[in-house]
Amino acid sequence: MKTTVYKNHYIQACIDNPGSIFKNLKIGEQEVLVKNHSYAHYHKGEIIFKEGEKPPGLISLASGKVKIFKEGVGGREQILRMVKPAGILGFRALFAGVAYSASAIAIEDSTICIIEKDALFKLVRESPELSLKIIKMLSYELGFSNNRTVSLTQKHIRGRLAESLLVLKDTYGFEKDGKTIKAYLSREDIANLSNMTTSNAIRTLSTFAAEKVIAIDGRKIKILDPLKLNRISTLG
Amino acid sequence: MKTTVYKNHYIQACIDNPGSIFKNLKIGEQEVLVKNHSYAHYHKGEIIFKEGEKPPGLISLASGKVKIFKEGVGGREQILRMVKPAGILGFRALFAGVAYSASAIAIEDSTICIIEKDALFKLVRESPELSLKIIKMLSYELGFSNNRTVSLTQKHIRGRLAESLLVLKDTYGFEKDGKTIKAYLSREDIANLSNMTTSNAIRTLSTFAAEKVIAIDGRKIKILDPLKLNRISTLG
DNA sequence: CCAACGGTGTGTTTTATAACATAATAAGTA
DNA sequence: TACTTATTATGTTATAAAACACACCGTTGG
Numbered sequence: 384m385k386t387t388v389y390k391n392h393y394i395q396a397c398i399d400n401p402g403s404i405f406k407n408l409k410i411g412e413q414e415v416l417v418k419n420h421s422y423a424h425y426h427k428g429e430i431i432f433k434e435g436e437k438p439p440g441l442i443s444l445a446s447g448k449v450k451i452f453k454e455g456v457g458g459r460e461q462i463l464r465m466v467k468p469a470g471i472l473g474f475r476a477l478f479a480g481v482a483y484s485a486s487a488i489a490i491e492d493s494t495i496c497i498i499e500k501d502a503l504f505k506l507v508r509e510s511p512e513l514s515l516k517i518i519k520m521l522s523y524e525l526g527f528s529n530n531r532t533v534s535l536t537q538k539h540i541r542g543r544l545a546e547s548l549l550v551l552k553d554t555y556g557f558e559k560d561g562k563t564i565k566a567y568l569s570r571e572d573i574a575n576l577s578n579m580t581t582s583n584a585i586r587t588l589s590t591f592a593a594e595k596v597i598a599i600d601g602r603k604i605k606i607l608d609p610l611k612l613n614r615i616s617t618l619g
Numbered sequence: 620m621k622t623t624v625y626k627n628h629y630i631q632a633c634i635d636n637p638g639s640i641f642k643n644l645k646i647g648e649q650e651v652l653v654k655n656h657s658y659a660h661y662h663k664g665e666i667i668f669k670e671g672e673k674p675p676g677l678i679s680l681a682s683g684k685v686k687i688f689k690e691g692v693g694g695r696e697q698i699l700r701m702v703k704p705a706g707i708l709g710f711r712a713l714f715a716g717v718a719y720s721a722s723a724i725a726i727e728d729s730t731i732c733i734i735e736k737d738a739l740f741k742l743v744r745e746s747p748e749l750s751l752k753i754i755k756m757l758s759y760e761l762g763f764s765n766n767r768t769v770s771l772t773q774k775h776i777r778g779r780l781a782e783s784l785l786v787l788k789d790t791y792g793f794e795k796d797g798k799t800i801k802a803y804l805s806r807e808d809i810a811n812l813s814n815m816t817t818s819n820a821i822r823t824l825s826t827f828a829a830e831k832v833i834a835i836d837g838r839k840i841k842i843l844d845p846l847k848l849n850r851i852s853t854l855g
Numbered sequence: 856c857c858a859a860c861g862g863t864g865t866g867t868t869t870t871a872t873a874a875c876a877t878a879a880t881a882a883g884t885a
Numbered sequence: 886t887a888c889t890t891a892t893t894a895t896g897t898t899a900t901a902a903a904a905c906a907c908a909c910c911g912t913t914g915g
Binding site: 480 | 689692695697710711712714715716717720721740743744747750753754757758761762764765767769771773778814854855
Binding site: 579580582 | 901902904905
């Protein structure tokens, strides 16, 4: 089956999504976004941007899933956050007026919309509502980052992995069964999200499965006992 | 010697500081801040706000030094950032419209100005320049937090401590000698900034001193070899 | 067809760092 | 002044998690 996709399909999807920061913008303002954007497709595993590059504009994810990560000591990758459709990426560097300090890779086939920098800044200057939404969004991200700093440094392996599974669940939600996390990461990505080695991620996932907290079927992870998973996460 | 302090001395100091987000505001806008603020003094060690409380407004540090920290597993404290005069605190919770997710304690005698919430939001709505400055400031903080997440999780003790000393230097600068860090933290605070135990902070500081990278005299820390300290920090 | 390869899974060893213990010193405080 | 109490210092032990090693898939491709 071939799906016909109209010219402004992707940007409209970004704007209309209930979670979008562009939702509820005036028609004229939405028009500015439509007129000043471009889009691009990425296959699973492809790089969207790399640490050190300069942001050409604000990127909004139209479809797919993206990981944002930094390379640390010895090239070891730490995933900072996961992006879902209508989420934006590269905004920090753009707003701070600096180069990207993290990289973005599609972990599923993805489509992005790039809103041209000057048009966006003009819009922000003219719309206090948009400004406040961006301020709120940045505040949320900062809180998330602060939380992660403490969790990743203080919690033990089990707590860190449990928290990461909950983060994935909160970001991407469940499949129709209400149990399967709607995200299929490699064990390595799960490890890089949880600040541990791949072997330890695999090992600890197995332990969780043996304890009937989760069920594993390849990359499919089912949360069987959400309360217990929460308890493991909070107790560290 | 008694120093006479006029009614608006503190808020004016916050506004006029070159690093302030309120610098370059129009006279009328500055007037709003002056008319809608209160101030308070805190002694070294006193709590300014606690995790869970609701922010009454935006706090700007008029004088002194403040640590922002979160309590993690088993009440273990992780310092997220250090605030210097004209820096603001509690902004994240205020802008996100939620309770504080971290606590603030004065590590020196400090004076804060509290800018009343509604007046501030009105100002933000009316001034795109202020909005953009706040967006930029939040972006900077988010970048800082992301960096710290990776450093604190991946670097070894020596690297973490070296980085923390550099963070203190970058925040508070040097004394007139151009070497002594203008901040006198307890070993415990240094440890909580660097994600390590107090004993390890003490031990590693001693090692740095033995290696002539720093010189210690009580709480006074002199950076003798900035290049080597940088190298220790970046190599992890 | 088999080889090569990326991803998974599991056991063993090593090590960085926390946890613990105990002084020694400094700083308040009665 | 002496008496607590906090802070700094250092040595020892225990342990969580990395590092390493190897085996087992399922794919891809020559």
